[in-house]
Amino acid sequence: MDGRTRGGAVPGGVPSRASRWMRAAWRNVPAGPYAAGCERGLVAPAADGSPLLTDHYFPCAEGEFPTLLVRSPYGRGLPWSPLYGILFAEQGFHVVVQSCRGTGGSGGAFHLWRNEAADGRAAVAWLRKQPWFTGALGTIGPSYLAYTQWALAAEPPPELRAMVVQVGLHDPAAYFHQGGAFHLENALVTGVGITYQHRGTVPFLRAALRLRRRLRGAHAGSTGGLVGEVPWLAEVLEHPDADDPYWRGASLAAVADRPTVPTAVITGWHDVFAGQALAQFGRLRRAGCDTALFVGPWTHHSVFQQGWPEVFAESLGWLRAHLCGDPSGLRPTRVRVHVGGEREEWRDLEDWPPPSGRADSWFLAPGGRLVGQAPADSGPAASFRHDPAAPPPSVGGPLLSRGAGPQDNRALEAREDVLTFTGEPLAGPVEVLGPVLARLRVTVEGGGRADVFARLCDMDAQGRSVNVCDGLVRLRDAGDAGNAAEAPVEVEVPMGSAAHRFAAGHRVRLQVSGGAFPRYAPDPGAGPVRVTLHNGSALTAG
Secondary structure, eight states: OOTTTTSSOOOOOOOOHHHHHHHHHOTTSOOOSSOEEEEEEEEEEOTTSOEEEEEEEEESSSSOOOEEEEEESSOSSTTHIIIIIIHHHHTTOEEEEEEOTTSTTOSSOOOSSTTHHHHHHHHHHHHTTSTTOOSOEEEEEEEHHHHHHHHHHTSOOTTEEEEEEEEEOSOHHHHHHGGGSOOHHHHHHHHHHHHHGGGOHHHHHHHHHHHHHHHHTOOGGGHHHHHTTSTHHHHHHTOOOTTSGGGTTTOOGGGGGSOOSOEEEEEEEEOTTHHHHHHHHHHHHHTTOOEEEEEEEEETTGGGTTTHHHHHHHHHHHHHHHHSSOGGGSOSSSEEEEEEESSOEEEEESSSSOTTOOOEEEEEETTTEEESSOOSSOSEEEEEEEOTTSOOBOOSBSOSSTTOBSOBOHHHHTSTTEEEEEOOOOSSOEEEEEEEEEEEEEEEETOSOEEEEEEEEEEOTTOOEEEEEEEEEEESSOBOTTOTTOOOEEEEEEEEEEEEEEOTTOEEEEEEESOOBTTSOOOTTOOOEEEEEETTOEEEEO
16 A cells, blocks of 8 residues: 555645745755655635635655645745645645635635634545545644634644644734734735735735835825725724624634643744734643743744744654654753844743743933932923824834834934933843833823833944834823823833843833834824823833
8 A cells, every 4th residue: 555645646746846946945944854746726625615725745755644734815835835835745744735715716705714713624624535644633834824723723623733833823803903003014014915925926026016115105194095905904994992893703812721732832022923922822831731932033024034944943843743753853941032132042941931030120210211210209201292193113123024123223213202211331231031011101291192102122332222122002091291180191011022131231221102103003083292201100121
């Protein structure tokens, strides 16, 4: 009997030339022991009977091999065919890459979240009928391809033994609206990817270039025209409240509360889904699930470029351990994170955040100072005027577009509507390992509505200020600075998490402003305001 099946040969075929060329370009990713074969354009039924186009990659060898399921709304070609189809087939896996409903030639209509759980179960039902399927199943994939994994795990089939969630989300509402503001730029890039990438390289590149031109010439009042490029985003924009019935069933956060499927979580400190990934790991840990966390110095896209050798090795080790009974590729500790800043090193930890419980606090003080003790009085520390029609530009950080990640913030910080609070040169290195939070005491003159954007930066001896992490919250009923009797409002701005080592001689800096456009869409209900930060405001970093 041919070991590639359980009763017959897998139909012959090779991956596309473009996929093989891309695979050949990854010289720092070792080749596996098998050649990769491929049969393309198979049809598997969705839950409603719609035909879902499916490609099957396989190792050209005798023997029984486990299966990986990859479900994508971005098409089945580049980059998924070489990233998953070829690379993992070379390592001894069947890999099934399937286009979600309404994408990549599949029938039916695409919906942002409602079909994936049922269609994932339908894909497993189809796999059970394939002669080469052994019953050992894993899932892998990034971004929305991670969301389809969580959807399948909501009611996990008995064959599902491992998941590898790479730079992925579980909650679309939080991705589009977390902090109360619409995440405009990332939403548009996501929309263009889902709408055009599955149609082929040329339509996708044209749409991406068109969006880049529009963003370059955009102003705060033009967001509606930008959203019009992807019509379904208009619905997302109109429903900012996660409790709105529109979002019912969208969040799959609770799936991680069940210790059912061993799950590896992989992300980057500057990934747009880093916060969701860390939340996934925390839930899995509390549930007692077999899980691991791997965090690198990457953005959403660089994880597949500079980061891919490490990410591939981490993913392969997890899948071999749980699908092949080979734990040799597992790390000795549950957590590995990249610590940026002074040394740029990898750190193995038992948990995240580390259980030390130590957190450093710095207090905002007049004169743009960041000090170790809160000022004695409760007066104002500084103020800035913010105009939503002319907001500060977004510079670096967790973006899907070019310019993501750590960037020089000096030009941004030179603006009159951007405040900075800077500590003294450090006598010795200071590490931040864990969540970062700004606790601000705020009043707003000109109305109670305002956005508050806070960012932690590392400032070197030459004055270069580089972003580490940040966050934004939308205030809807802040105190009025024009009313002497009005007490400041206490505002917490979650700024994500960080693993960063500030070198001796560097300075810790907190940057505060009223926005970052086009990363965030300005509040359509707000006008020009003056925002005052009061003494007692603090930066806390784990």
